[in-house]
Amino acid sequence: KEKVEITKEQQALMKIITDAYNRHQIPQDVAKKLLQDQYSAEENFLLLTEMATSQVQVLVEFTKNIPGFLSLDREDQIALLKGSAVEAMFLRSAQVFSRKMPSGHTEVLEERIRKSGISEEFITPMFNFYKSIGELHMVQEEQALLTTVTILTPDRPYVKDQQAVERLQETMLDVLRKLCVLQHPQEPQYFARLLGRLTELRTLSHYHTEMLVSWRMNDHKFTPLLCEIWDV
Ligand SMILES: O=C(NC1CCCCC1)[C@H]([C@@H]1CCCCO1)n1c(-c2ccc(Cl)cc2)nc2cc(F)c(Cl)cc21
Numbered sequence: 501k502e503k504v505e506i507t508k509e510q511q512a513l514m515k516i517i518t519d520a521y522n523r524h525q526i527p528q529d530v531a532k533k534l535l536q537d538q539y540s541a542e543e544n545f546l547l548l549t550e551m552a553t554s555q556v557q558v559l560v561e562f563t564k565n566i567p568g569f570l571s572l573d574r575e576d577q578i579a580l581l582k583g584s585a586v587e588a589m590f591l592r593s594a595q596v597f598s599r600k601m602p603s604g605h606t607e608v609l610e611e612r613i614r615k616s617g618i619s620e621e622f623i624t625p626m627f628n629f630y631k632s633i634g635e636l637h638m639v640q641e642e643q644a645l646l647t648t649v650t651i652l653t654p655d656r657p658y659v660k661d662q663q664a665v666e667r668l669q670e671t672m673l674d675v676l677r678k679l680c681v682l683q684h685p686q687e688p689q690y691f692a693r694l695l696g697r698l699t700e701l702r703t704l705s706h707y708h709t710e711m712l713v714s715w716r717m718n719d720h721k722f723t724p725l726l727c728e729i730w731d732v
Pocket residue numbers: 526530531532534544545547548549551552555589590592593594596597598609612613616618708711712
């Protein structure tokens with residue numbers, strides 16, 4: 501049985517990424533807001549667009565801390581951000597939803613989101629994804645690395661130097677693989693399960709435009725940044 505060992509460099513890389521990931525979280529806690537009050541579909545939509553807008557800004561700051569990201573071609577940096585923003589938003593939403601909460605809170609949160617204005621047809625796939633992320637009980641380093649791996653997806657539209665992105669992604673995947681083996685020794689398949697969630701994430705993200713335009717209200721308003729990032 502080969503001894504898995506995280507090198508000093510990989511340890512340093514993981515610390516940089518995890519610290520940046522924890523530093524760059526959206527300011528106010530959307531879960532707390534949703535647990536406090538019930539909102540109308542319009543208020544929920546506004547809350548989502550505000551949260552998503554600030555999360556994109558936070559994502560840009562986070563990527564600046566990914567070693568090697570700023571050395572990529574600048575247009576490729578934009579292509580990677582644009583290509584991963586929706587997935588990063590759903591991944592973050594799943595992580596927020598899966599956080600340990602006082603008993604009963606998760607049920608209230610789920611109910612509020614079910615009734616927030618999202619069309620029925622998207623509720624099940626969305627919560628299936630959130631629950632499958634929750635079942636993984638990821639440590640924060642795994643969450644940070646998984647988001648980083650998602651951002652560094654070489655086959656996003658308009659990426660010119662895919663090899664450069666692939667090299668960076670492989671560096672992160674190697675650390676994540678070792679971390680999974682060390683964190684979940686009883687589950688040799690854990691790393692594979694984790695990557696399988698990225699496939700589920702990509703599928704869910706295909707629905708996001710429909711999810712937004714079918715929000716149960718008229719006149720959906722988006723911020724200029726979201727118009728840039730979302731196909732709306
Ligand atoms: O604001 C949200 N998520 C932010 C986005 C930036 C990162 C932090 C989390 C939304 C909420 C949904 C209800 C109405 C208010 O917005 N949201 C979504 C969601 C996201 C996209 C679509 Cl199209 C539909 C729903 N899933 C969530 C899971 C959760 F646990 C919580 Cl607390 C909120 C969640």
